[in-house]
Every structure is written in C-alpha cells, then in structure tokens.
Amino acid sequence: MSYGVHHQAPSPTPLELPPLPGDGPTVDAGRFRAAGTGLWLAISYGFLALLIVGSFGFLLLGLLFGYLADLMLSRRTMARLRGSAVQVGQNQLSAIDACARQFAARLKLEGAPTVLVAESSMLNAVAMRIGKRRCVMLLDDVVWGAIDYQIPDALRFVIAHELAHHALGHAGVLRSYLRLVLPPLSRLDELSADTVALQLVERARPPRKV
Ligand SMILES: [Zn+2]
Secondary structure: OOOOOOOOOOOOOOOOOOOOOOOOOOOOHHHHOOOOHHHHHHHHHHHHHHHHHHOOOHHHHHHHHHHHHHHHHHHHHHHHHHHHOEEOOOOOOHHHHHHHHHHHHHOOOOOOOEEEEEOOOOOOEEEEEEOOEEEEEEEHHHHHHHHHOOOHHHHHHHHHHHHHHHHOOOOOHHHHHHHHHOHHHHHHHHHHHHHHHHHHHHOOOOOOOO
C-alpha cells in the first residue's frame, strides 16, 4: 500500500484500455508466503489470547463488538462505494474484469471478485472481504494512468497484488486489525502479496490472436 499523487483532471477521452493478459498456470499462493509470517501470526494470536485471559474475557467482548461494528461499517462503505464507484463488468472496463477473473481462477478463489474503480486520493488499492464476497477497489488514478501512459503491466500488477491478498487470507477484518497494530506483519503480508502477484503477472500467457 502506498500513497499516490492525485491526478486532478481525469482523462475525458473514451476508456481505451490496453489488453490485460491474465490467463496462465495456477499459482499456489501459500507457497509464496514470506518467511516469518507464521511466527508473527503466532506471536500476535498468543498475545491476543493472553490479553483475553488477563482481562477476564472483557477484551474478547470488546473485540466482538469491534468486529460487528466494523462489519456494519464496511457494509455501509460498500454500499456508499457502489453509489459513487464504477463496478467493472462485461460492458464497463471489461479488460479489467477479464484480467481479475483470470487471476482469481488461477489463485483458485471461489467465484468472481467484485472489482470497483473509485475516486480517492488516499490509497492505491484495497482488498476487502465482506461476508463471502471478495472485493478489490482500484483507484481511478491507477486506471487512468495505465490508459494515459499505456502501462498495462502496472495495472495488472495492482490487480494481481490485491487478489493475492485475498488468496493469502489477508482481507478479513481480524487480519486487517493485526496488520494495523503490527507493522512487521503488515510488511510481510505486502511482501507475500507482491511475490504472488509477480507469479501471476510474469507467468501469464500472451493473448491468442484471433
Ligand atoms: Zn497490499
């Protein structure tokens, strides 16, 4: 995750996305998990368990409330995003839709991911899991940038990176909390997602000529 410079004037030209090849061999995301991730997870779960016991269960109650509040908040966020963001599909930014479906299939993720393109100056992209639905939010700057400068590989990498977070189990609420309070875990998760993304992007087959 990194911060980008906001593109003031979105491109007024019709959306002409370059092809985004995504087909290729399956990728076992778990094999590319960064070394040390298991240790950091064990430490954080152990610490969490100690805190729960030490607080006579009150922390668990607090976490449960936090979890429910967060779930409601993310549902609301999703609903709001759907209002303002563009959901990619066969009729809209279909190259992104096809690429995300191919990557998701290669990662053996169940069902097609929901990919949204939103306008924001905060982050580059986000992977969220809401219930069973896997969402990827791309920022318009990344998409317009790929179109304006004709750098499809950058866009493919961002899509692959976010789907890798899903495949590696990083997109849930608890993991997001842990990543927030434990920067080393967050860095390892980013590294793992990058490694998986490289596999997806570099081993993709060039599209067949029709
Ligand atoms: Zn990431």
